[in-house]
Amino acid sequence: MLNLRLNYFKINAALLLGGTLLFSACGGSTTEGANSDLSGNIQIDGSSTVYPITEAVAEDFREEAPNVRVTVGVSGTGGGMKKFSRGEIDIVDASRTMNDSEKQLAAENNITFVELPVAYDGLTVVVHPENDWVNDITVAELKKIWEPAAQGTITRWNQIRPEWPDQEIHLYGAGVESGTYDYFTEAIVGESHASRGDYTASEDDNVLVQGVSTDPYALGFFGYAYYDENQDKLKAVPVNDENDSNGQGAILPSLETVKDGSYAPLSRPLYIYVNSRAASRPEVVEFVNFYLDNAAELGEEVGYIPMPAEIYEEQKQKFEQFSSGANATTQQQ
Template sequence: MKKILLPALLLSFFLSCTSSENNTGNGEASDKQLILKVDGSSTVYPITEAVAEDYRAANPQLQVTIGISGTGGGMKKFTVGEIDICNASRPIKKSENDICIEKNIKYIELPIAYDGLAVTVNPKNNWVDYLTVAELKTIWEAAAQGKIMNWSQIRKGWPDKPIKLFGPGTDSGTFDYFTEAVIGKQGDSRGDYTASEDDNVLVQGVSSDDGSLGYFGLAYYEENASKLKLVPIDDGNESNGAGPIAPSLETVQNGTYAPLSRVLLIYANSAAEGKKEVKDFLHFYIENAPTLVKEVGFIPLQSNIYATVAQRLENDVTGSIYTDGHEVGTNLEDLLKTAKSDTAE
């Protein structure tokens, strides 16, 4: 499995890729390379980086720069035309789509992988064997701030020990998805926790405090499994699997790890996609996603879904398959079957 790069290496990669553009000031490198600008989700970054690395080996004429500012941060740039592709760990929001309409930016939405949100505690935690969605809500909802501070408040018999929370910042698509799935409303989270857009910081935090609890993408748990304890989740819905369920390739792909299974996406500006080099890169992305997604620790889509996504790209189908940006409780295959074009018109 390809390693998920550490922050220092990410910064080094980003700076090295952007240097030629900065020297010319006109969006093209000095040797006339076309520069494709990508930004957004830290979760999706390893997939796009792996694709770009393999593509550049055979196609040096396209230079790909990849930044990490969270899905929300990437969307702020994407919706005003500052970048060509946005890595996203949740669907485009209605407010973001509205800006695209205002700025006359059409986009192609391309699902690329599944991911599960891993809820983790410190390995020294010997009392948490699973959590219910209701208990997660009790811990993380906005009303818990300053009030739910100890494990003994979550379940009878648990120790009177402080809970130290770690989670993504508010610009993160992971934050948006988790709060909607668990609390019922995007962004309705307590604020008294250690927040970071860098999942490696969250891993380090949970692994260093035996009273800690955190959440982030499953790939980051798998990369650091020896430092963390994975917590199975019980959503209370026996129709999709009874009792606590841990995230895995099977449970995320079949949807039984609910409600913390999600789709990862990229959004491509259709104006950039119209350039042959960019379209070739996007076709390469979708064609190689089944292999590269797995190599970096994520979960591939089903083969028939990749075929549908490739057809959307080939036909330049624009707009989002998600109504008002909501993914929780939806099925990707069903959405693709009923999708309409040109949401961003």
């Protein structure tokens, strides 16, 4: 099933650039055990990093509820949060937590919500597979490359380590609307949105994969699932945070190192946020419960690291309380 899903992602890469992928019932057929009583539309947008797991959940949910249409858009965490905070979508995919300005916009629009972590991810530093000089990198070196002061000044590999080639570094990374950008800059540079600007930026991780995989002097970063999907054309770089309490030496991202926290500081949780108005609708309640029931299995299939079972159970209880309150509020109106 994994290969089928990854092929599906590649087929739909062009659609991602357009921003929306639509799942809908085909004809009037239903699968055995399907919930044909549910109907309606569920609108989701946000992080390209969280997209693969949400897309996988939506694909399988279609079989359970063939009369429910689920749209999954990709405009980056920041773009998705703006839509969510204006009440334009039901659920937002996020690779970081909601910031204060987004919370304020939501409050101004009377939007209440619940935050639900769904998986872990390891931001992966990558180079071209023919790169034979970068076999590890420290957090300090990554900061030297990516901090604002590096713009126009740190431009060659041998400025990072003298033994590395006297060749230009070509940088690829997340766009400013991406939660990945926010997380990377805070974890590496020490301040969210503090970054040089002279690099190839995109909210679509497929664009970054394509760039690094065709550029021998490239260095980039994106979510682990996109590296995992493209290991044949990328080289992951072990990262050394120089803190032995997290694990000694340079560490590669993997299911194990992200889960146990040794891949620091680039391990992070991924989230969905659900609008309370949406949570009063039965099709949304069923979808979110289906998501939490299947996130571990489907997430691992597409390259994410599942959370412990008890965490998913806690999130289900949290959502049940939230949706019950949303239903009560709706009935009073």
